[in-house]
Amino acid sequence: MMKIVDFHCDVLCKLLLDKQLTFQGSKPGKLDVTYERLKAAGTILQVFAIYVPQSMNGRLEPILESIDRFHQMVMSCENMKWVRTAVELDSCIEQGKIGALLSLEGVDGLQGEMSMLRIMHQLGIRAAGMTWNHANWAADGAMEPRGGGLTTKGRLFVEECNKLDILLDVSHLSERAFWEVAEHSNKAVIASHSNARAICDHPRNLTNAQIEKLIENQGLIGVTYVPWFVSSAEVVVIDDLLRHIEHICEMGGQSSLMLGSDFDGIDSYINGLTHPGEVNLLQEALLQRYSEQQTEQFLSGNALRFLRNNLPSA
Secondary structure, rough: OOOOEEEEHHHHHHHHHHHOOOOOOOOOOOOOOOOHHHHHHOOOEEEEEEOOOOHOOOOOOOHHHHHHHHHHHHHHOOOOEEOHHHHHHHHHOOOOOOEEEEEOOHHHHHHOOOOHHHHHHHEEEEEOOOOOOOOOEOOOEOOOOOOOOHEEEEEHHHHHHHHOOEEOOOOOOHHHHHHHHHHHHOOEEEEOOEEEOOOOOOOOOOOOHHHHHHHHHEEEEEEOHHHHHHHHOOOHHHHHHHHHHHHHHHHHHHHEEEEOOOOOOOOOOOOOOOHHHHHHHHHHHHHHHOOOOHHHHHHHHHHHHHHHHHOOOO
């Protein structure tokens, strides 16, 4: 089994909303991502998104509480290691641990204050998506009808993330905001959980021009398992996901591909890809079409290279 890096899951949101849930020894059917499943999958790094539901949005407290749940429930597991720097990433791999990296999905709760972003960095946030699907003080999201770009404070946010070595995640941005981030950022950006719009025409997927820009700027695209981002078919299968990978590779993006499952952020699944313990089925399907070296790149190699180059060094 090859090693796995997954750049997006929403398990912290479920742990935030239901205080009875546990990350280790979780009852069946409650969580997609659990400690046991990450071990079984051969995961060496899982990115944990902090997503605050709209009913609680715009406040700092749920973000802080999510960070607390991360420490109380995830980092309390024996084999987990918190990753904030390139040195910690390499140490994690050397020790055979499961790395855990924190990202922020939607910055509404920071209320436009760059001081709050700096505090988030001090608390270990190492990636940030400016919006969820709608508009906030920083930018318009992919589902915002007006399709606006970055606000003045949004541009300041991009600049501050660049200074702090916080990775900018464009997955939920409007097209205009995507291009303004790409233009304004002096560092490579990622789309942590997005697919190819040419294969499945959904606003959350990337156009060919966006994919080309991410490849050109040495960014990363995390193919996601959200069924309705993969195919419009009633039953979605792993081969449907491979069509997105093939398309991005045909565009020259072999070195820009990674995984961004969105486990625990979805309530329906690709057939045979319902939790981390089943990612071996994706690996098997990839090996039927790609070499071991290419498959390893998609599953972990590209993401690890990017993080070593873009996380704070120490």
